[in-house]
Amino acid sequence: MTAGEAGIVQFDNVGLRYGADREVLSDVSFTLFPGCFYFLTGASGAGKTSLLKLLYLAQRPGRGMIRMFGQDVITLPRSRLPAFRRRIGTVFQDFRLVPHLSAFDNVALPLRIAGMDEASVRKPVADMLEWVGLDHRAEARPETLSGGEQQRVAIARAVITRPQLLVADEPTGNVDPDMALKLLRLFDSLNRLGTTVVVATHDVHLLRKVPESLIMRLDKGRLSDPTGALRYPPRRGSFEA
Template structure:
C-alpha cells in the first residue's frame, strides 16, 4: 500500500524542557499521516500533555524540527499562527467552556473569532450540536450540563471549523465508561470524515475499541518503539460532513 502524498505532522529529534530543568521530552521523532487515528499512551508524568502542547502549538520545542501541513512550524511568523492553529481542533480534559455562554455560543465561538458572519453560523452550529446529541440543549449554560454533555460541547466546538487535525487530552477522564465509549464513537466518526485524530489516554479499553488505530507510547519522555508509530494504516473511505449528513 502506498503512503499518502504528504504527512500532516513530522517531529524530528524534538526535545522539550521547561526553564533550566531537565528535558521532559527527549529525541521525539514520528510522522502522522492524514486521515489516521492515533492513541498517545504512557504513565502519568510520561510527557503526554507536553507532547500535545507541541502538537497544538501552545509550546515551542527546545530543540529539533517540527513540520505541520508542509510548513516549518517552529519558524512560523507570529502573524500566521492564528490561521495555522485554526487547522487544529483541541479537546481538553477539563472542557474549558466559557461559563457565561450557552452551548450554542460556545460552539459558535471559533467561527466568530474567524470572522464568519452571523447568518452563516446558525445552521452549522445547530447541525454540530445535533451531531453530538445536544440539539435540545443549545441554550443551556455549562453549569447546567453534565460532564459528558460538557465534553460533547467541547468536541463540537473543537471541530466546528472542520480542522485537519483533532488533538484530545484525556477526553474521557471525567466521564463514566458508557459516556467514554460514546465520545470515542464521535472521534471515530470525525476520523472517517478525513480528520487526523490524536487522543491521549491511559484507558486501554478505549484503545482496544479502535482496532485500526496506531499507538504511540511515551516512557519517561521518550517514545517507546517509535517504529510502531511510523507504519501507515489502511486509508478509510471519505464520508459526508456532519452538516451534510444532517442535511440529507
C-alpha cells in the first residue's frame, strides 16, 4: 500500500439530520484506507451511531458525498444496495441473533441468503465457529449462550462472507473487561487478514490496546482527527494485552 492509494470509503462534507431537527452530523469528511483499524469515539449523543448507519448503508445523508468501493452510493439505485452490503460486515451492541436458530445457523445465515448451496456452507461455518472459540457450542441457541458467547456468534456471522469493511457499534459494551479484550483480539486478527475495521466505543481504555490504531473523534456531530486517521497511516504493530 502506498501513500497515494485510494480509500475504500470517502466522506466529503457529509451532513445528516432527522426530520426538522438540527444536524446530528455536520461537514464530516474522512477517508478509510484498506487494511487499517479505526476507533470511532465521542461522548454519548456525539453522532457515532448515526455515522455508522451511513457506513453500513442503513441511512442516506442529507447532503455531501459518500463513495464506497469506488462508487457514489448516494445515487446508487436501491436494487444495487444488497450487493454493496454484502461487502460490509456489521456487529451491533445488542447482537441481533435470530433466537430460534442455533449458533451454527445464525452464522450460516448470510451464506444461505447469498444462495450458497448447503454442501458448501458447513465447512466455512464450522471453521468460523472454531475461530471464535465456539465450535463446541454450534448447536446452542442464543438464549443458552452467555453475553460474550452471543457477541462472538454475532462477530462470526458478520465476517463469514469475508467483508472488505467491518463496522462494530459498541461491541464490548455488554461484556466484562476480559471478554472485551478477547473480542478486540478477534477484530485485530480479522484486520490483519486485510479487512478494514471501524469500532465505535466510549471505552477510552480500549484505544491503547491496538498500537497505531487510528482514532476518529466525534464532538457534537463534527469529526476531529487526533491520530491522523484522515490521512494514510503507517502499518500497525502488535496487539497489546
